[in-house]
Amino acid sequence: MIELADIARALGLLTRLPVRVDAEAAMARGARAAWAWPLVGLLLGGLAAGAGYGAALFWSSPFIGAIIAAGLMTVLTGAMHEDGLADCADGFFGSHDRERRLAIMKDSQIGTFGVMALGLVMLLKIAALSLLLAEDGLPLALIAAAMLSRAGMVLLMRLPNARADGLSRAVGTPPGSTAGLAVAIAGLGALLCLGWPALGAFAVAVLAVSACAAIARSKIGGQTGDVLGASQQIGEVAVLLTLAAL
Numbered sequence: 001m002i003e004l005a006d007i008a009r010a011l012g013l014l015t016r017l018p019v020r021v022d023a024e025a026a027m028a029r030g031a032r033a034a035w036a037w038p039l040v041g042l043l044l045g046g047l048a049a050g051a052g053y054g055a056a057l058f059w060s061s062p063f064i065g066a067i068i069a070a071g072l073m074t075v076l077t078g079a080m081h082e083d084g085l086a087d088c089a090d091g092f093f094g095s096h097d098r099e100r101r102l103a104i105m106k107d108s109q110i111g112t113f114g115v116m117a118l119g120l121v122m123l124l125k126i127a128a129l130s131l132l133l134a135e136d137g138l139p140l141a142l143i144a145a146a147m148l149s150r151a152g153m154v155l156l157m158r159l160p161n162a163r164a165d166g167l168s169r170a171v172g173t174p175p176g177s178t179a180g181l182a183v184a185i186a187g188l189g190a191l192l193c194l195g196w197p198a199l200g201a202f203a204v205a206v207l208a209v210s211a212c213a214a215i216a217r218s219k220i221g222g223q224t225g226d227v228l229g230a231s232q233q234i235g236e237v238a239v240l241l242t243l244a245a246l
Helices: 005-014 023-059 062-076 080-093 098-106 112-134 138-156 167-171 176-194 197-220 225-245
Strands: none
Touching: 005 023, 023 062, 023 112, 023 138, 023 167, 023 176, 062 112, 062 138, 080 098, 080 112, 080 197, 080 225, 098 197, 112 138, 112 225, 138 176, 138 197, 138 225, 167 225, 176 197, 197 225
């Protein structure tokens, strides 16, 4: 059963927007509120796309618009997904031991692998956004990518928890109906935004989250909050690159 308050809970968890949320009720609801995560993508993608499109018109530069759009997405989420990407890169490739990998991921310091991962993903994202802006295709493409990548996070939550503690463990595992609803919302949103190209975007998003799941299982035996954040970034940039190529 869905609750409209889940939308505010999702915004409170996944963004830095000033949304008033009953923390106790949100924790009690847990992963059952994750169906609303694609709606967070709808809002963030719309805000970032609008800012990027406006900046591109003002400065007559798709490149500047792309930087504004990518930067605003990062600011609105408090860089939580980017932090997860960096932590996973450092942990997964910084050791051959599972427990050591988890320890590295929990360390607040960033290493070489994390810097490289962040730089590569951000450069690819800005490049894709620049191409989309040049063709006036940014607004709807970014919304679709933001929604699909957050639905992927919900699917990934169904993997076993790799830690005995942490935010992902506290939120819990979403029921199959919750994950299915999240995917349906994201898929419908992408279809309305893109038309039939949404099928290609959806397929790429599925491949991206499947790859993240396989790597996480291999490296640490399951998922953590960092893994979810990394999957969002990888899924989003994969969809944007695909749409920029169409």
